[in-house]
Amino acid sequence: MDDKAPLRTARSAFIPPVIWDDDPESDGFTPVSLDREPARWHALVDADEPVVTQVEDGEPGGDARTPTSSCSKPSLVAEMLDALDLRPGLRVLEIGTGTGWNAALLRDRVGPHGQVTSVEIDPGLAARARDVLAATGHDVDVITGEGAARIRCGGRAVRRRGAARRGPRR
Numbered sequence: 001m002d003d004k005a006p007l008r009t010a011r012s013a014f015i016p017p018v019i020w021d022d023d024p025e026s027d028g029f030t031p032v033s034l035d036r037e038p039a040r041w042h043a044l045v046d047a048d049e050p051v052v053t054q055v056e057d058g059e060p061g062g063d064a065r066t067p068t069s070s071c072s073k074p075s076l077v078a079e080m081l082d083a084l085d086l087r088p089g090l091r092v093l094e095i096g097t098g099t100g101w102n103a104a105l106l107r108d109r110v111g112p113h114g115q116v117t118s119v120e121i122d123p124g125l126a127a128r129a130r131d132v133l134a135a136t137g138h139d140v141d142v143i144t145g146e147g148a149a150r151i152r153c154g155g156r157a158v159r160r161r162g163a164a165r166r167g168p169r170r
Contacts, residue, residue, distance in 0.1 A: 095147035100129030
């Protein structure tokens with residue numbers, strides 16, 4: 001892959017309609033809705049900053065103090081993808097699908113003859129990522145499960161070592 005390959009897929013398509021912004025008064029986060037505050041939502045999503053996409057494991061009525069999913073800073077994502085030196089035709093295993101944006105970027109880089117498998121422990125995040133990946137034309141196999149478990153990737157069983165053992169609070 002060329003040095004500094006561009007990110008060919010826009011992050012905004014993968015960001016949910018409600019995101020979370022720092023709230024210094026509550027020492028937590030406040031929701032920002034695309035429907036109610038489109039200019040603020042777009043400003044946060046279009047910035048070269050991480051975006052909190054879920055708090056308190058998506059459970060309603062929480063105190064919105066603990067971020068449990070986010071979409072990383074685009075410039076950092078680009079650096080990490082460049083460091084991977086991905087090539088067309090490779091098979092990639094990603095642990096932690098989140099929004100699905102990184103999986104889409106991985107798919108862009110491995111091309112139509114490559115394969116991307118992404119594992120997400122949170123069923124709601126996995127389902128949304130599957131839907132958005134399909135809607136944006138990215139063929140990614142999203143598995144709902146724990147990244148530490150044995151999974152199938154590209155026809156091979158893979159066991160991820162060193163994965164975090166803690167899943168979402170239930």
